Amino acid sequence: MPKSPHPRATVAASLSLVFLTGGCAYLEGGGSQSADPDSPECEAFSQWQGNEGTVSVYASIRDEEAERMERSWQQFADCTGIDIQYEGSGEFEAQVQVKVDGGNAPDIALFPQPGLLARFIDAGDAVPAPDSVRTLAEEGWSEDWLNYATVDGELYGTPLGANFKSFVWYSPTYFSENGHEVPQTWDEMIALSDAIAADGVKPWCAGIESGDATGWPATDWIENVILREQGPDVYDQWVGHEIPFNDPQITEAFDRADEILRNEDYVNGGHGNVQTIGTTSFQDAGMPILDDECGMYLMGSFYAAQWPEGTTVGEDGDVFAFNLPPVDPEEGTPVMGGGEFVGAFADRPEVVAVREYLATAEYANSRAAEGAWFSAHQGLDLDGLEAPTDRLGAEILRDPETVFRFDGSDLMPAAVGAGTFWRGMTNWINGEETDVTLDYIEDSWPS
């Protein structure tokens, strides 16, 4: 029984259409400047003014660290009228791919793994750095660093924060009370371990539990050992898969790490036997140092933020760190570290402005002033760094003599570097034969 159009349906349809357009119009607005662009505080940002807009930034940085980061660019945002929408996700590595594939790419993403950025460069999604950004980057960072974000001579990302992954944390008080000294060579370190063990204390602690990423702290161990024992050249060949993962030279490095990590006399201070390394979170692993239950703990500079409140970090304090000593002192001490790279998926002027700003020494200092952060930027003011370990790390990174290598697992294909390498190390800690682990990782390398 067809009828003429129902009046109520028409009303409902048109009323909701009004809501729809009204609501959309409301959301279109917004994005306002909250500081006077002509004020003296804003003078430093004058070159970026006139590019109002919204820039979305996506990264894995969350919580406290993210708040510090957002504060560090607040003034830039206020003075330029560029609204920086930051989103941090614990699932960054997986979700950034989904976002880009879904046509919902962030304007800027901060990549902790150059390998991941490279995936987007190969796919043609990442936008190369414009000349202005490139110039700033070349002023700020050594070639070593920029190379990690360069493909075919084109720079795609600028480094942001840095961390130092060759630190061995220890308690200076415990060392001086027992007459121990910071070792200068690998052999001295083993002798020291034996001395601590003779006192009835486990000389090392370790923990590789990290949720989804369980196993990564053990990869840092291996990478540090390869770099010291086999040298940077072999390290590069290994990372680039020019030599197989189960090469005899790599086996040798595993055996050296084995002497510490799977030695019941040495580990796992304050936690139990060797197997507990697998179930102890890397955050908890170093804590027994404070109770003199563990002598040394290899962990990145970012561990400084983990110590409970009231712990003094410093050469004469409760905890401090030294650079993992070389195997052969004549070869020098290479260091390993990591950091984020600023990659972009859009080239709107406001996005370029943010990229430029993040590449400046001003930004580096502004972020350092918020604490618990440093970078390899040449213009970074070392006196502005709060933690002595950050200062030590930044100093070593900036030294032109330093041979720096990026964390290898972040450069390998993700299937290995964020997959089988982590898993393999976890199984290795759990008692698997070294050969079996190495063959397993080698077999998984994508062809």
Add this chain to the structure above:
Amino acid sequence: MGFSILDELPKLVWLLIGVAAFLAAIGCLLFFVDRGPRTKYEWWQASLFLAPALILLLLGLVYPAVRTTFLSFSDSRGENWVGLQNYTWMFTQPLILTVLRNTLLWVVFAPALATATGLMYAILVDRRRFESLAKSLIFMPMAISFVGASIIWKFVYAYSPAGDDQIGVLNQVVVWFGGEPQLWLLNPPLNTLLLIVVLIWVQAGFAMVVLSASIKAIPDEIIEAARIDGTNAWQQFRHITLPSVWPTLTVVLITISVQTLKVFDIVRTMTGGQYETSVIANEMYAQAFRYGELGQGSALAVFLFVLVIPLVIVQMRTNRRQREQR
């Protein structure tokens, strides 16, 4: 930072837009249904009302299924055709073979044990005092998400070195009996079985409630007749209860089997797929999204899909048979 209604305003506006868009869509639909042709009006009405569901089904189910199947024959970026390579990879890599073995362990043990536990409990508490209290106790874990349940059970299995205070119940029990505390989640294949316990803990309540309702539906006359015939408890269970609840039992078994096949949260929360505990759903996510191996991830997804199909068919058959019986 406190909660400010003004800050949340954009979200509320989005909500309003969503509701308005829904109303607008319904309004438009009604409008067009009204305007339909005078001939074949019913056909017109039916097709218009079915259209939204059909479109959503095509977009949300058929299209992804077809695309995933195509991707499973392509390389890691989903660009080049590689034939059956991803499937040979799946059945030759020792890592993936372990994953398949674990999935098999899950499918064999989890549904059967969860259903058996539920059935046993339902029979034991049937028509007893405090029946509803006893039933709510076992039903309660149903309200907890898999992730929540996994975190709880992580504490149950927690380990502290011998001599220290044990915070894990299981290790405390072991210590009371004079044993050494164990790292339960580290030793395959025992750890997979310990993860299965979590699923049973959550799902047994579901099985119990459904089966209990079915047991109560058994006509009293049959039970009485059996009693008069002098059956013992086992005979009554074997010849009366079990055949009566059999259709319900299959439905419960299949529902839990499907749940088991797609289990992801428990493995991810408790071990992250480490120590040889990974299952297909977990590995699929890792391959496709974390490692960027789209082809291999899709192949795993297709395989999972193929495994679920027979279960769905059995389910549909049972449903149809039940309907015919009525």
